[in-house]
Amino acid sequence: MYTVKQVAALTGVAEAxxxxxxRRYEVVRPVRSSGGYRLYDDAQLAVLREMAALVEAGVPASRAAASVAELTAMPAAPEDVGAVSARPDGxxxxxxxxSLEPAALADVLGRALASGPFEEVADDWILPQLVRLGQAWESGELSxxxxxxxxxxxxRAVAAVFDAAPATAGGPAVLVGLPAGDRHQLALLCFATCLRRRGVEVVYLGSDIPTGEWVLAAERSRARAAVVGVTATTTLPVTQELIDALRRVSPPLSVWVGGSLRDAVDGAHxxxxxxxxxxxxLHRSLAAGRL
Structure with a gap:
């Protein structure tokens, strides 16, 4: 159990x-100690981290409360919490x-994140909007x-959700990153966030990681698996080199690939x-010890 002071430190949210x-949104209902102090369990800490991530991403507190209440099947305070936001369109x-207006962008992103579970928002809104952005740039609609x-x-919005997601410390870790030369990491960060939200300890390396650095990270971490994004034809040779190198790591490492070009490389799941x-x-495979 955690005191309110500990929860504040773990979530970055002030005690007040x-x-x-x-009190206002009833997002959690902590028990009281014999001395009258609030005590929070792991599930409540996870809820507060989720709400903190939504608020950090620009979601109004009332909408964030409605979203986490829906996810946890806890009734929201009827007078203060509005309906979950409608998802903005492309x-x-x-x-x-x-517009280049931070407030306008924060409003759209906030409504999107508050419109459903992160996993659903990532698959059905964030990734399609990433494609839409590229099309708008190619057509000259956006500079x-x-x-x-x-x-x-x-x-930034996805990173806030990643940081707020609790992970099981000491559990099997998973390396997640891109090969050297690949810098398009938003989809990979969304995946890493989905994995972390399942309690997996994610070692997120990010973009443009040389093969030697991948191997070093694998050897020095407790990683049981590595996930490599495969998104660019120009990086296919170095990606294959990376997969081959990771398969030679000791102790053995299970190598997985995702992305539009995952079938263009060999030796990985x-x-x-x-x-x-x-x-x-991947979570099921970790839990079953099939790696």
Missing amino acids: TLRVWE SEFVAAAA VAQEHFASAGLM PLPDRLAEAAAL
Whole structure:
């Protein structure tokens, strides 16, 4: 169990704010110690981390509370919590990108994140919007600066959810990253977030990691598996080299690949297209000791 002071330290949310969330939105209902102090369990800590991530990403507290209440099947306070946000469409996202207004982008991203479980939002909204951004840039609808502005906003929003997700310390770890030369990491970060939300300890390496650094990370970590994103034809040779190197690591490491070009490399287990399914498959394999 955790005291309110410990929860504040673990979530980055002030004690006073935690009490407001509890009183106004009923996102959690901590028990009381014999001395009258609030005590929170792991599940409640996870709920508060989820809400903190949504608020950090720009979701109004009332909407964030409604979203976490729906996810945890806990009744929300009827007078204070509004309905879960309707998911914004692609035109709203592109318009926010074109505006170069941080508040407009935060509003769109906040409504998207509050519209359902992260896994669903990632598969059905974030990744399609990433494609939409690329199309808007190619057609001249968005400039490079506008496209980068929106992409950076998406990265920050997803990173906030990743940071808020609890992981099982000391459990089997999974390395997640891209090969040297590949810098398109948003989809990979979404996958890593889905995996972390299942309690897996994710060692997120990010983009453009040389093969030697991958091997070093594998040898120095407790990783039981590695997930490599395969998204660019130009990096296929180095990706194959990376997979071969990871398969030679001792102790043995299970190597998985995801992305549009996952079938273009050999020697690794392919992951499904949908992020939620991919995270579920790897999580089951870890839990069953099949790696």
